[in-house]
Amino acid sequence: MCCSISSKLSIVYSAQSYSAYTTSNYLCAMQRTEQERIRRESLAALRALGIEPYPAAEFTVTHRSKRLAAEFKDGLAVTLAGRIMSRRIMGKASFAEIQDSEGTFQLYLNRDELCPGEDKALYNTVFKKLLDRGDFIGISGETFTTQTGEQSVMVKELTVLSKSLKPLPAVKVDEDGKVHDAFADPELRYRMRYVDLVVNPGVKETFEARSKVMQTIRTSFDGAGWLEVDTPVLQAIPGGAAARPFVTHHNALDIPLYLRIANELYLKRLIVGGFEGVYEFSRNFRNEGMDRTHNPEFTVMELYVAYKDYHWMMQTTENLLSDICQAVHGDTKANLNGTEIDFAPPYRRVTMRDAILEHTGVDIDGKSEAELRAACEQVGIQTDDSMGKGKLIDELFGEKCEHHYVQPTFIMDYPVEMSPLTKVHRDNPAYTERFELMINGTEVANAYSELNDPDDQRQRFEDQLKLGERGDDEAMFIDQDFLRALEYGMPPTSGIGIGIDRLVMMLTNQTSIQEVLLFPQMRPEVFDQGPDEKGLQALGVSEAWTPHLVGAGFDRPEALEGLSPGGLREKMNGYRKKNKLDIPALTLEEVETWLSARN
């Protein structure tokens, strides 16, 4: 019985190959690697056996790998589904690793257990020959423990759920958990995240941690009675921050629109409207450089709560971060590049003045722009005329202080010039009630006692405009509607923005933002257009020669441009000889016809 199926199969094979080797399928086949061709032949062979490689029906599992391992005992009837990640075939018995959403589990396939009757094709042909690493299968069977003590499932039934046509990278993990031949090229990993997730252990965990971070925030804020909201991504005035926006165009209104650089001004309008607390996970877009900590689109969680100030916000923040770290690690401590970061409150609070004083010896208090410029130059910071007081102080802090704050630290009381949306400090009008949370030398959050004095806000916007005229191309636009909203009255409010991507980096020990974004921005990939055999034939290329022209690299009419007839004829006849083609050699006239048709 088994033999008769194999012989039926071999007929299928040859029939398939024969029909494939005629026209367009052959051309596609030329583009594929050997391994892909073999997998497509297996696909056809499965169909020939009456097995649909992409079945529509639901497949219901009873277990997933991780829980099964935890609750394991011998003799359980289980149904699992997942991807075949490895196979160890030993004649009439085999072991395989199946990978589902939780992890992997070992399968034991015994020919006579899987095929108790006369027909052994499911084991001998389907499993051993036609299935590959990467294919999805569903199995039912009984749990048992092998002689070497490995938890396994003795497979009694096997269902093909999806055939994989491209081979996965051959990553192997040894007994010590050491990864061999890792799929490590960042370009390939980010462009094909789906492969990265399948093949590299640990990648999933990063994104599960990311989800936990967001869940913890939601649970905490919802518990406090604050409302999660959605505000416009397409904005006529890109406000709330200073950055170069992406511009697009709305056809019906015939106006330019900008992708938001921030959502701050909209959330404040909602506080004006009477919500006590609102928050949003805001995808922001900034048309600026990309590097290890910047992606053109990134996520900021913004929260605004009425009747609060920035001291309250500091407490709220440190408690929240501590909860988040607990949720991710089960502990308030996280390891970052060998340094232990402790998220347990309270965090150190340092004023910007003290920070700069401590690390540069410069006291910014009461200094004029000229004095600050001199101070910058003195500590080796280059300045130019477009830089105002705020920018100069920002440079001092960014260059000389920022990197010192490794453990979570609130840097507070920023100079008024660098904080146009922040209320002035209750004790000193030169400063504002603003803090940034620094972790590992990077800014993770930015918060204020929000400016709710409409006249002061208008004045600050105008000061920004003046900076813009001096050449600071990131000064803010004036949002008249936002000012009108403030004139209706906004209660005292504290707000914060937390950079979710950077926070996740800190919590997952990643040094690149690309590692915490599922699909980081990349230059678009250029795909081969593939051969254009009809285009070639339109030039007069015979059906017999078309595949060989393609095979030699002249796969579309454009590829013939500017070639000399003699040269092309010589090349193709050489190809004919090398590949021992049983077709007439090309004549010069024939080649000339093609080329003149093209040119």
Place this chain on the structure above:
RNA sequence: GACCUCUUAGCUCAGCUGGUUAGAGCAUCUCACUUUUAAUGAGAGGGUCCUGGGUUCGAGUCCCAGAGGGGUCACCA
């Protein structure tokens, strides 16, 4: 945007001062094997050496230009 650097088989990588037919491990294919686990043993196939020019008797290797990636810097509330 500047500089440095990388690109060789499906994956990870060797390849010397330029020199026969470009190699290895895994993966793939064939055969053997009924409790293995980086399974094992025997055999086989698989390459646009990123692309395009140039130097040379001869280029994976040297030169020029380009593409894509990574790093450092610049930019970045």
